[in-house]
Amino acid sequence: MSGTSAALTPPADAVAPVRHPDAPPPGELLGAHYEHCFGCGGGQPHGLHLQARAGEGVSVTAEFTVKPAHQGAPGLAHGGVLATALDETLGSLNWLLRTIAVTGRLETDFVRPVPVDTVLHLDARITAVHGRKIYSTATGRIGGPEGPVAVRADALFIEVKVDHFIENGRPAEIQAAMADPDQVKRARAFEVNP
Numbered sequence: 001m002s003g004t005s006a007a008l009t010p011p012a013d014a015v016a017p018v019r020h021p022d023a024p025p026p027g028e029l030l031g032a033h034y035e036h037c038f039g040c041g042g043g044q045p046h047g048l049h050l051q052a053r054a055g056e057g058v059s060v061t062a063e064f065t066v067k068p069a070h071q072g073a074p075g076l077a078h079g080g081v082l083a084t085a086l087d088e089t090l091g092s093l094n095w096l097l098r099t100i101a102v103t104g105r106l107e108t109d110f111v112r113p114v115p116v117d118t119v120l121h122l123d124a125r126i127t128a129v130h131g132r133k134i135y136s137t138a139t140g141r142i143g144g145p146e147g148p149v150a151v152r153a154d155a156l157f158i159e160v161k162v163d164h165f166i167e168n169g170r171p172a173e174i175q176a177a178m179a180d181p182d183q184v185k186r187a188r189a190f191e192v193n194p
């Protein structure tokens, strides 16, 4: 069974997404947006270490290997971890717009169980943009990039300013991020996106 709620259906006057001219070219790894991110950061021992790669248009691909630390049932990936993999992949799409955005809504279908050691092949694209609202969709396949769909998701991301993080994040981590010139440069560069 599958379906998409009204909140995830773009309104009639939504527009097609526009790839930013400075977006990384197709095939290039996007890199982690934050070292301590549970989805993509290298500084999280039990994190997903998901690596997203720019695709054609406003799309990305990514791979995530399910580790023993990601189990829900014996030998099977936890559904919330799979939702995280989808969320992270969908979130990375916003780099191609050079927009900072957070997940407002994420609807996930779990279609097949995903065993530990499986490589989940993720594919995501932005379908429409309406003001600050970014609509996107993703699938995760097992057995190869053309294998059967195990999970899929539709999402709504909402564009935010850097201040969203500065005002809401725990001060210790915000201060550390702001002391890192690369992090600040990247965040501010996205914010001045015309």
Ligand SMILES: CCCCC/C=C\C/C=C\C/C=C\C/C=C\CCCC(=O)SCCNC(=O)CCNC(=O)[C@H](O)C(C)(C)COP(=O)(O)OP(=O)(O)OC[C@H]1O[C@@H](n2cnc3c(N)ncnc32)[C@H](O)[C@@H]1OP(=O)(O)O
Binding pocket: 007, 033, 034, 039, 087, 088, 091, 092, 100, 101, 102, 103, 104, 105, 131, 132, 133, 156, 158, 160, 162, 165, 166, 174, 177, 178, 183, 184, 187
């Ligand atoms: C210098 C230090 C820098 C540090 C920064 C470091 C890195 C930054 C770079 C990138 C990081 C970015 C994201 C992380 C990336 C990947 C991780 C995966 C993504 C995530 O894991 S991210 C975490 C989970 N995420 C949240 O933590 C969000 C919590 N939430 C809120 O913070 C607010 O809720 C917010 C901001 C979403 C909206 O608040 P708001 O006040 O700005 O806007 P408002 O409410 O007016 O909504 C505007 C329009 O969106 C519609 N709308 C809103 N929410 C909706 C919903 N749920 N369903 C349907 N429609 C919705 C409204 O209906 C309205 O629609 P309309 O315009 O048509 O009326």
